[in-house]
Amino acid sequence: MNNEKQYAPLGVFDSGVGGLTVAREIMRQLPQERIIYFGDTARVPYGSKSRETVTRYSRQIVHFLLEKGVKAIVVACNTASAFALEAIQGEIPVPIIGVVKPGAKVAAETTENGIIGVIGTEATISSQLYTRVIHQHNPHAVVIGKACPLFVSLVEEGWLKDPITVAVAERYLESFLASDMDTLIMGCTHYPLLRSTLRGILGDKVHLVNPAYETARSLKELLEEHHILNDGQGAPQEIRHQFYVSDAAEKFKNFASSILPCEIKEARLVHIEE
Ligand code: DGL
Numbered sequence: 001m002n003n004e005k006q007y008a009p010l011g012v013f014d015s016g017v018g019g020l021t022v023a024r025e026i027m028r029q030l031p032q033e034r035i036i037y038f039g040d041t042a043r044v045p046y047g048s049k050s051r052e053t054v055t056r057y058s059r060q061i062v063h064f065l066l067e068k069g070v071k072a073i074v075v076a077c078n079t080a081s082a083f084a085l086e087a088i089q090g091e092i093p094v095p096i097i098g099v100v101k102p103g104a105k106v107a108a109e110t111t112e113n114g115i116i117g118v119i120g121t122e123a124t125i126s127s128q129l130y131t132r133v134i135h136q137h138n139p140h141a142v143v144i145g146k147a148c149p150l151f152v153s154l155v156e157e158g159w160l161k162d163p164i165t166v167a168v169a170e171r172y173l174e175s176f177l178a179s180d181m182d183t184l185i186m187g188c189t190h191y192p193l194l195r196s197t198l199r200g201i202l203g204d205k206v207h208l209v210n211p212a213y214e215t216a217r218s219l220k221e222l223l224e225e226h227h228i229l230n231d232g233q234g235a236p237q238e239i240r241h242q243f244y245v246s247d248a249a250e251k252f253k254n255f256a257s258s259i260l261p262c263e264i265k266e267a268r269l270v271h272i273e274e
Helices: 020-029 051-067 078-083 085-089 100-110 122-127 129-137 150-156 163-177 191-202 211-225 249-259
Strands: 010-014 035-039 072-075 096-098 115-120 142-147 183-186 207-209 242-245 267-269
Touching: 010 020, 010 051, 020 035, 020 211, 020 249, 035 051, 051 072, 051 078, 051 085, 051 122, 072 211, 078 085, 078 096, 078 100, 078 115, 078 122, 078 129, 085 096, 096 100, 096 211, 100 115, 100 129, 100 183, 100 207, 100 211, 115 122, 115 129, 122 129, 122 142, 129 142, 142 163, 150 163, 150 191, 163 191, 183 191, 191 207, 242 249, 249 267
Parallel strands: 010 035, 010 072, 035 242, 072 096, 115 142, 115 183, 183 207, 242 267
Antiparallel strands: none
């Protein structure tokens, strides 16, 4: 049976450019899927805002994506996944997935000694969602959370391996070095871009979990379950992926072009509050 819905695009959103690390994984793992990405560049960062505000922003974006006819939504932002996903998932007619649950599940399965670190924004760490999901899979795990808010600015500045970034990372990771942690979740969209800096400080023995990667894997399962995984047999699409932002479209386009495996022709400006 031919299911036309499978050819509809996926909606992916984040507070800004960070969610492009998730979009990139989806493009790699599910190359036949079309993405409509929304980056809330006017209102970033979400990581220092309240649950109510992040939920309100996320709801507006979800409605925008639904109007575009998406078949499923990926909340590519850890903070929005931690604060808004639960409230929104019962309100919409399409499947929705966040980045926290897939990352937490894999960390719980990967750890050998049960000591797991989580780094993320202040909001993500204070929500304790990573801890709760890890405990659903591994009730005895010890979870150590640490907010690392400066990482977002350092990544957006492009200082991925800069000595300043290394010094900041050493300070943030100090408490982990004193523990026996064997698994660390990079629980913020920007952090996978710091992977080699983190690896340099933590050494080879710590497993680094990238929720973006795990989310793309879980997304495939979710689309299969709902019989909407694109089989690649539909009409060829002229414009494959589309990008929308709430501010600074040109800056977004440049950042996106530097990390995505495809050329970004344009990022369109949307007044999301209206
Ligand atoms: N995208 C956010 C996250 O993954 C980080 C940036 C922000 O604070 O908005 O939590």
